[in-house]
Amino acid sequence: MLRLKRVGVSAELATVVCVDGNDETRTATIDALEAAGFAVRACSSVSEIEPALDDSVGCVVTAAQLPDGDGFDVVERVREHTPDCACVFFTEASPSELPRGGRDQIVEYVPRSVPNAHDRLGDVVSAAAAEVTQAAYPLPEDESERLAALAEYDVEALSALDAFERLTALITSHFDIDVAFVGLVDAHEERFVACEGANWRTLAREDTICTHTILTDEVMVVEDIREDPRFAGVDRLDELEIRSYAGARLTDGDGRALGAVCCIHGEPRSYTRAERDDLRRFADEVEEQLGLRRRLKDGGD
Amino acid sequence: MATRHGSHYEFPNLPLNGVSPGTNLLLTGPALGGTRELLLRLLLGEDGVLIVTADTGARKVLTAFEGVGGRIDRNRVRVVNCTGESGDGLGDIVASVGSPGDLTGIGIEYSGQYEQVYARGYDTVRTGIYTLTPLLVYSEDVRPVFRFINTVTSRIRTADGLGVCAIDPSAHDEQIVNSIAQPFDARIDVRERDGDLALRLQGLPDQPTEWTAVPPLS
Numbered sequence: 001m002l003r004l005k006r007v008g009v010s011a012e013l014a015t016v017v018c019v020d021g022n023d024e025t026r027t028a029t030i031d032a033l034e035a036a037g038f039a040v041r042a043c044s045s046v047s048e049i050e051p052a053l054d055d056s057v058g059c060v061v062t063a064a065q066l067p068d069g070d071g072f073d074v075v076e077r078v079r080e081h082t083p084d085c086a087c088v089f090f091t092e093a094s095p096s097e098l099p100r101g102g103r104d105q106i107v108e109y110v111p112r113s114v115p116n117a118h119d120r121l122g123d124v125v126s127a128a129a130a131e132v133t134q135a136a137y138p139l140p141e142d143e144s145e146r147l148a149a150l151a152e153y154d155v156e157a158l159s160a161l162d163a164f165e166r167l168t169a170l171i172t173s174h175f176d177i178d179v180a181f182v183g184l185v186d187a188h189e190e191r192f193v194a195c196e197g198a199n200w201r202t203l204a205r206e207d208t209i210c211t212h213t214i215l216t217d218e219v220m221v222v223e224d225i226r227e228d229p230r231f232a233g234v235d236r237l238d239e240l241e242i243r244s245y246a247g248a249r250l251t252d253g254d255g256r257a258l259g260a261v262c263c264i265h266g267e268p269r270s271y272t273r274a275e276r277d278d279l280r281r282f283a284d285e286v287e288e289q290l291g292l293r294r295r296l297k298d299g300g301d
Numbered sequence: 302m303a304t305r306h307g308s309h310y311e312f313p314n315l316p317l318n319g320v321s322p323g324t325n326l327l328l329t330g331p332a333l334g335g336t337r338e339l340l341l342r343l344l345l346g347e348d349g350v351l352i353v354t355a356d357t358g359a360r361k362v363l364t365a366f367e368g369v370g371g372r373i374d375r376n377r378v379r380v381v382n383c384t385g386e387s388g389d390g391l392g393d394i395v396a397s398v399g400s401p402g403d404l405t406g407i408g409i410e411y412s413g414q415y416e417q418v419y420a421r422g423y424d425t426v427r428t429g430i431y432t433l434t435p436l437l438v439y440s441e442d443v444r445p446v447f448r449f450i451n452t453v454t455s456r457i458r459t460a461d462g463l464g465v466c467a468i469d470p471s472a473h474d475e476q477i478v479n480s481i482a483q484p485f486d487a488r489i490d491v492r493e494r495d496g497d498l499a500l501r502l503q504g505l506p507d508q509p510t511e512w513t514a515v516p517p518l519s
Binding site: 098127132215228 | 402403404406408409410412416420442443444447448449452455456473480481
């Protein structure tokens with residue numbers, strides 16, 4: 001259950017965004033990161049950060065003070081775009097001299113004052129870019145292999161399948177619940193390839209219950225979201241009127257977790273053993289369909 | 302002076318075999334008493350030592366570290382004190398954060414102290430967090446605690462350090478403890494009966510998986 005992980009964007013491919021209003025120190029930082037093998041995008045202010053962000057960015061290195069704000073303003077914008085992107089403060093300022101961030105704006109920090117500071121920054125950025133180091137949720141121990149397995153599926157094509165739509169409609173009527181969905185959990189978000197009873201497309205991974213469901217081979221039931229300390233503080237679930245949850249993990253033939261088939265209700269709800277077994281059977285059906293689509297895709301290549 | 306050791310972190314006088322650099326251990330047991338003693342004993346060695354203390358003041362934790370045989374050397378040993386208690390008079394060996402709920406501040410002070418120790422030539426560092434329980438209690442949302450733990454365990458893993466984080470499982474739902482355990486390589490359960498300590502370890506090979514007596518301090 002517990003072991004080392006190496007997950008997320010590979011170090012070779014990750015792009016680093018460097019945010020520093022001082023031309024001299026920004027150039028020196030970029031030179032050091034490029035020498036370490038990273039592609040680097042430069043920003044000189046908080047306002048420049050959003051256009052610089054895309055899925056290739058694995059880490060953001062920021063100064064503490066910027067012309068139009070501070071490093072925590074950068075962190076706020078980065079995490080709005082990619083909630084689990086690693087952020088590193090690289091600054092002359094000591095911890096006591098740093099601006100005050102929110103209590104949950106956890107970042108890495110490398111002081112420029114230490115010997116070989118650029119080397120130390122390179123070490124921290126290398127780790128940040130090679131792993132999902134600042135995720136606000138637990139990660140499966142085989143996350144890297146799991147994401148590789150998920151990449152074998154054509155998610156767009158799966159989203160167009162009538163079979164999943166029919167199945168989720170059947171699930172809502174079978175359990176007499178508000179919403180049923182088939183969700184695939186990728187590196188940063190859950191994508192709903194079928195959803196009956198709501199019009200959900202994606203949800204940030206840190207807001208999902210399924211990111212916990214994929215850790216277990218048992219059907220996961222949360223009878224009352226507000227009573228479960230893992231989810232009671234997740235405002236997004238409240239906004240979506242999700243009060244109770246049951247989910248069965250989806251795996252491929254090698255046992256890699258891909259996502260989950262889930263029941264959602266707007267009121268607290270329990271699930272009997274028989275209902276859990278039924279949900280597991282629905283998930284088995286989805287797994288068969290996924291396997292079939294995967295074989296068709298492979299055959300067409 | 303650098304204190305490179307062999308290929309493992311060793312635990313003299315404890316019934317545990319050495320573990321590889323980059324290992325993170327979750328220590329679960331009742332608050333105070335034997336759990337704190339065992340955590341501090343796991344930090345003994347010639348490596349750098351960082352202690353994040355969330356429910357015992359810095360002065361008391363340093364005294365306890367000396368009590369288990371630790372040597373206080375300000376080049377090598379650092380404390381991040383987030384109890385809110387004053388660490389006055391201890392100098393730069395202690396960095397203070399106002400509350401166990403300020404996870405951003407704790408993370409920055411921890412990184413800062415790590416770099417200070419590293420800069421003094423200690424490229425192998427043992428980190429002890431005692432305990433995660435106040436961090437969870439002070440956070441209304443568990444997600445920042447996951448982020449904090451992922452960040453710290455990742456730094457330890459990639460820097461070839463050793464991490465030992467304590468949690469009192471009786472203070473939290475089982476699901477929380479199981480989720481918290483995810484980034485750790487192994488879990489050490491601690492039991493104390495009539496003053497006698499015992500431990501067992503799950504998650505690593507060649508370690509005691511059954512309850513094994515911990516020799517008392519000599």
